[in-house]
Amino acid sequence: MNKKSTRIHKTILFxxxxxxxLILLPSxxxxxxxxxxxxxxxxxxxxxxxxxQLDFSSPIENYDLVRTDSSGLVEIQxxxxxGIQGSLLIxxxxxxxxDLSVLADGGKARIELLSGSVLQKAIKLSxxxxxxxxTGNASMGVRGTTFEVATAPDGSILxxxxxxxxxxxxxxxxxxxxxxxxxxxxxxxxxxxxxPVMFQDLETFRRNWHAExxxxxxxxxxRALRNFASRYIEMKGKFDEAYKTLLARYEILDKWFRExxxxxxxxxxxxxxxxxxxxxxxxxxxxxxxxxxxxYYRLLDLREYYKKGMIRGDLGNGMTAEQFFQRFDNEAVxxxxxxxxxxxxxxxFAKRNDGVSIIDTIEN
Numbered sequence: 380m381n382k383k384s385t386r387i388h389k390t391i392l393f394x395x396x397x398x399x400x401l402i403l404l405p406s407x408x409x410x411x412x413x414x415x416x417x418x419x420x421x422x423x424x425x426x427x428x429x430x431x432q433l434d435f436s437s438p439i440e441n442y443d444l445v446r447t448d449s450s451g452l453v454e455i456q457x458x459x460x461x462g463i464q465g466s467l468l469i470x471x472x473x474x475x476x477x478d479l480s481v482l483a484d485g486g487k488a489r490i491e492l493l494s495g496s497v498l499q500k501a502i503k504l505s506x507x508x509x510x511x512x513x514t515g516n517a518s519m520g521v522r523g524t525t526f527e528v529a530t531a532p533d534g535s536i537l538x539x540x541x542x543x544x545x546x547x548x549x550x551x552x553x554x555x556x557x558x559x560x561x562x563x564x565x566x567x568x569x570x571x572x573x574x575p576v577m578f579q580d581l582e583t584f585r586r587n588w589h590a591e592x593x594x595x596x597x598x599x600x601x602r603a604l605r606n607f608a609s610r611y612i613e614m615k616g617k618f619d620e621a622y623k624t625l626l627a628r629y630e631i632l633d634k635w636f637r638e639x640x641x642x643x644x645x646x647x648x649x650x651x652x653x654x655x656x657x658x659x660x661x662x663x664x665x666x667x668x669x670x671x672x673x674x675y676y677r678l679l680d681l682r683e684y685y686k687k688g689m690i691r692g693d694l695g696n697g698m699t700a701e702q703f704f705q706r707f708d709n710e711a712v713x714x715x716x717x718x719x720x721x722x723x724x725x726x727x728f729a730k731r732n733d734g735v736s737i738i739d740t741i742e743n
Contacts (some may be wrong), residue, residue: 410730411442412479412488417482421451427639428719429728439477442726444719445616446474447495454500462486462575465524470496474676476722486687487712489513489736496529496585498642507555514565514675516550517565519557526557529585532680541581547571549560567603568591593631597689604681605694607674609702611695614671615710621664622717625724628656632720635727650731660730664721672718678707 415437422433424445431437439445439455447453449471457463463484469475473495480487485508490497492514502524504510510521512528513537519528526540538547539562547555547563549571557563557573562584565571576584596603625631631653638644645653682704684690690700698706728737 381399385462398641404406408679409458409460409734410726411438411458412441412461413439413455413467414479415439415453416456417452417454417468419450419452420422421448421471422446422453422469425722428499437700438725439728441479442476442722444476444722445469447471459490459505462505463488463502463510465502466500466504468498468500470498470679471642473497478725478736478738479734480729480736480739483623485509487736487739489738492528492530493673494530494680496527496589498525498527498581500525500606513669515565517571518548520546520548525581527581527585529589530587530677531596532600532677532684533567533592533596534607534677535592536564537585537588538563539581539584549639552565557624562588564588566595568595585678596684600690601692601694601700602682604685604690604700604703605696607678607697608694608698610674611671613666614674615714618667618671618717620665621660622721625657625660625664625721628660631656632724635724635731639727644731647656654728656725657728658737658740661724665725665737668718668721675714675718682707 383544384593386394392395415433415435419431423446424437424439425446426440433453445455447469452498455467455469457465457467461479461481467490469618473529474493475495475497476491476493478489478491485504487507487508488510490510490512492512494617497512499512499521501508502510502521504664510725512519514528514530517536521536524541524543526538526543529537531537538557540557540559542559545557545563547557548563553571555563555573557570560576561573562576563572564574579587607610617632634645635653644650670713685704694701694703725737729735732740
């Protein structure tokens with residue numbers, strides 16, 4: 380073999396060695412997306428199916444369900460490594476989780492607001508990072524730096540922006556923009572539209588809007604419950620069927636849960652085979668849960684009004700309000716357990732997918 384051939388041979392071997400090193404290199408993906416920078420009493424997270432009390436500086440991990448009661452307030456500071464700079468202020472009586480993908484050109488975060496209100500503070504996105512807030516049947520793509528997304532008992536949504544611009548898209552594809560002086564709302568009576576923001580700060584405007592929506596709800600609480608109860612009954616069947624399909628892969632799920640507790644993962648060939656087996660059922664369940672979990676958490680809010688005696692009588696679907704909430708309460712523990720297992724599985728899938736969400740795996 381001449382010198383030239385020897386050099387080429389060594390170059391090829393070196394390249395193969397580098398490739399093998401990169402393939403076998405353990406993922407540097409971190410499950411942490413941020414930490415608690417401010418905390419007021421009454422806040423918990425559900426992580427890996429277990430409820431944990433929050434403390435100041437507690438880490439927030441991907442798919443943690445953050446919940447505040449009527450006295451709770453939590454501010455989450457994003458880690459810069461996510462490609463998102465700034466913080467997320469979770470208001471009282473709110474529930475949400477973050478679905479973050481670590482992509483080559485930046486982070487892609489989806490904030491699933493299940494109930495309540497959230498304030499994005501001084502948000503800046505680096506590279507091609509993106510941030511989206513999704514609630515009810517609308518999604519908000521962030522271009523502004525400080526804005527608020529709020530929900531009301533009847534399912535109404537408000538997006539108000541202090542500076543910059545937020546792109547809001549309704550379920551039917553209609554697109555509106557929230558910006559200083561013009562908010563976006565979606566209500567049962569008036570639909571999806573822009574409304575002027577008068578001479579008020581963002582918090583005062585939101586508070587007045589929420590008070591108006593609560594009053595509108597009080598005047599027709601029965602109709603709101605009838606609407607959400609019908610959607611719950613219809614969607615729950617689809618959710619249960621999709622969850623049953625996922626459980627058919629119980630051996631893989633159980634293996635992943637045991638590996639997670641031990642702090643390890645299977646071989647590359649095992650992980651690839653397992654992901655291929657789970658990707659279909661997971662996508663199907665995510666499609667079913669996207670709106671269903673928001674309906675479920677809206678009904679948790681309506682249950683409080685029911686307990687106060689505001690909602691009674693026939694719902695027009697063969698059940699009274701009393702009968703519906705008896706059924707709802709009987710199913711609640713099982714449903715929350717299923718939702719927690721589902722989020723945990725999404726987290727374990729991303730962990731075995733170099734931090735990329737299952738949604739972005741399909742889209743890319």
